[in-house]
Amino acid sequence: MNKLMTRLAALPRDARDTLFLLAVIALVVLPQVENLPWWCSAITAMVLVWRGMLAVQARPLPSKWWRIALLAMTLGATYATHRTLLGRDAGVTLVVILLALKTLELRARRDAFVIFFLSFFAMLTNFFYSQSLLTALTMLLALLGLLTALVNAHMPVGRPPLMQAARTAGWMALAGAPIMLALFMLFPRLAPLWGTPGDAMAGRTGLSNTMRVGTIAELALDESIAARIRFENDKAPPQSQLYFRGPVLAQFDGREWTALPLWARGAQSGQGASNLRVSGEPVRYEVTLEPSNRPLLLTLDVAQKAPVAPGLEVTGTSDMQWFANRPLNDLVRYRAESYTQFQSGPLKRTAGQLQAYLALPPDTNPRTAALAAEMRADPALAPLSPQADTQAFVQAALRRLRTGGYTYTLEPGVYGNDTADEFWFDRKEGFCEHIASAFVVLMRNLGVPARIVTGYQGGEFNGIDKYWVVRQSDAHAWAEVWQEGTGWTRVDPTASVAPGRIGQSQRLVQQPGLFAGAIGAMSPTLAQNIRAAWEAVNNGWNQWVLNYTQSRQLNLLKNIGFDAPSLEDLAYVLLYLLVGASLAGAAWTLWERTRHDPWLRLLGQARARLAKAGLALPETAPPRQMAQAADARFGPAARPVRDWLLKLEAQRYAPSGSPGPSVPASLATLRSEFRRLAWPGANSRG
Structure with a gap:
């Protein structure tokens, strides 16, 4: 390290400044790596390293034909990747690659300024993808680096230390902070002019608008935050009752569950289920929902009234979902009121009303259909009433899950076409989507209307900021069955297979990394406390910065x-x-x-007048030297100027009270005389 620092200190200023600028560009681009095509990141890294080697070795820059060839190649690659040269993703790719290529023609100060401004713009593009606190801190560091490079480029010839430029840049940023704060607080909040990344939940825990059963062999836990909940007066229900309702899925094609069309569910602005029956005290809370690129508003199961979301029009459906009038591409905060004890839907079955919740694709899961036939023929399950019939079937299915050797796992392997048959009779393992799907298929074969509800179950309380954190790893699927005289009732079959999964008493967690594992080995609670503190800080950033609305x-x-x-x-x-x-x-x-010294200012004005007359004098020249030079240059024409300069010298160096034949003139008098002086012209000669 010492040798490296010594070598860097010995570099010429041009090479040192170039390496510093390249390091700042790398810091600007680094957060974009996960959003850029792999080839863009690779070419950018190679170009920056290449340019750094040229600077250190003092070698000439590549010819314009190299740059033209690289530009043409990257334009073609951008179009091949994004199928366009316009838009957010293609635009960011081009900005990054052009910034890197511009360093290959960094010769003059003008080129440096182009790179500075391209870097400032590239820095802003990071916020197209993430507005997190970590991104903001990284970009603040990049901003200080760019300001340091900009100040350094304006510093005089020589080798001024970068720390001196960094101090100036820091003071500039500090001086601009009040204006920045005023603009943030008062500049009208406008909707973003860009989109957000598409849904990339496949293969990871989290919500999706569809549920494809059996196609994912291994489910990765996503510990990112989906929502933060703050309960009024900190009165949160028990974790076992924390079901946050998401998409309701009723159509099944044998492998994939999807929602019914909106027209089939019914929707009316500001209203939800038309026949919702609630009991108990309402739970009031505030939700800070992370961007999801979907219009769905999560609520605790269930909300009787529409959530209050400023700036959004909220519509409810008969299956108790709430939708905003646009996809939620940024952080949203809203208030809601829910009941954890409820029933919904019709109390009596009418012709065709519930048929969609009984439909199954033909010739699928024959063994599950045979199991349903056996259960209907079982004397122990002989119906006493339609409601007792449904309850008996539900309890029999849950008892089978508890006692039949079924297990909960995130690595069930890939299922075949008859997913319910494989779960009930062959594999007997899966995560919540396998269990809920197999349960609903069995209920429908038994003639019981049933559907799947996806959402989140449980959460983690952060004692620092008093918020409940709901993560993507809390994503869950459960079932609802319809009973005569009761309506729709929640049934969570996963609780029969893995009771610890419900209520989070045995919360699913990722395997810790090397660093987190080392911390956990030293102190089991330290890593958890560090994460809680960081998430509390992030939540404050979300509440007071990202969610600072109109x-x-x-x-x-x-x-x-x-x-x-x-x-x-x-x-x-x-x-x-x-x-x-x-x-x-x-x-x-x-x-x-x-x-500033008024005497020096008056002397500087005299020097400027002499320079205008054709006599250039160094800034260090005292009044007597200036008087002698003027006398020699202009002769008698400069006599008034010479006398005035000597008076100016006496004013500074022979103050009042000193021995002498005359009293020095005051600065005011000298200033007045200066305005009346007849200065020699440029053609005056002695």
Whole structure:
């Protein structure tokens, strides 16, 4: 390390500054690696390393034909990857690759400025994909690096230390912070002009609009956060009752479950299930929902009234889901009220009303159909009433799951076409989607209307910020069955196979990495406490920065005295602040000028007048030397100027009270005489 630092210190300034700029560019691009095509990341890394080697070895830059060839190749690769050269993803790819290629023609200061501004833009593109606190901190560091490089480029010839430029850049950022804060607080909040990544949940825990059974051999746990919940007065239900409702799936083609069309479920703005019956005290809470690229609003099962989501129109369906009027591509915060004890749907079956919840594809899962026939013929399950019939069948199926050797696993292997048959009779293992699907297929074969509900179950309480954290690894699937006289009732068959999965008493966790495993070995609770603290900080970032909405801006104006604030008031307040900041800056500039030595300023004005007359003098020349030079250059024409310069010298070096034949003139007098002086012209000669 010492040898490396010594070699870097011995480099010429041009090579040192180039390496620093390349390191800053790498920091700007690094968070984008997971969003860029692999070839873009590889070419960018190779170009930056190549440019660094050229700087260290003082070798010439490649010819323009190399750059043209690389540009053509990358344009073709961008089009082949994205099928367009426009849009967010293709645009970001081009910006990054052009930034890297521009370093290959970094010769003059003008080229450096182009790279600076391209880097600033590339830095902003990171927020197209993530607005997390970690991204913001990384980009803040990159911003300080770019400002340091920009300040260093304006520093005089020589080898000024980078730390000096970094201090100046830090003061610049600090001076701009109040304006940045004012713009953040008061600039009207506009909808984002870009999209978000598509749904990439396949093969990982999390919600999806469909559920394809048996095609995933191994399920990876995704520990990313789906939502944060803050219960009113910290009165949270027991974990076993924390079911957050997501997509309701009723159509089955033998392998894949999908939702019924919206027209078949019924939807009405601001209303949910038309026949929802609730009991007990309502649970009030606030949800901070992470971007999902879907319009679904998660609620605790179930919400009787539409969630209050500022800026969104909310629509409910008869199967108790709530949808916003647009995909949720950014952080959303809303309030809701739910009941954990409820029933819904019709109490009596009418012709065709529940037929969609009994439908099964023909010639599938024959052994499950035979099992249903055996259960219907079992005298122990002889129906006393339609409601008792359903309850008996449900309890028999749950008893089979508890006692039949079934296990819960995230590695069930790939299932065949008859997934319910394989689960009930062959494999006897799977995760919640296998269990819920097999259970619903059995219920439908028994003539019991049933459907699958997906969502999240459980959560993790963060004692630092008092929020419940719901992760993608909490994604769950359960069933609802319809009973005569009761309606739809929740049944969670996974609880019969793995009771510890429900309520999170045995929460699914990822295998820790090397670093986290080492921390866990030293202190079992340290890693958990560190994560809780970091997530609390992230939650604060989400609540106060990312979720700072237009309504909160207007509430801010209301708190400072506006009765009915509007966007116009917001613009006026922002304008007044900016004008005030400008006036304060001007006043500070005037005050700063008064701090300069007025004697030196007057001497500088005299030097400038002599230079205009054709006599250039160094800034270090004292008044007597200037007087002698003027006398020699202009002769008698410069005599008034010579006398005035000697008076100026006496004013500084022969102050009042010193022995001498005359009293030195004051600065005010000298300033007045300066304005009346007849200065020699450029053609004056002695």
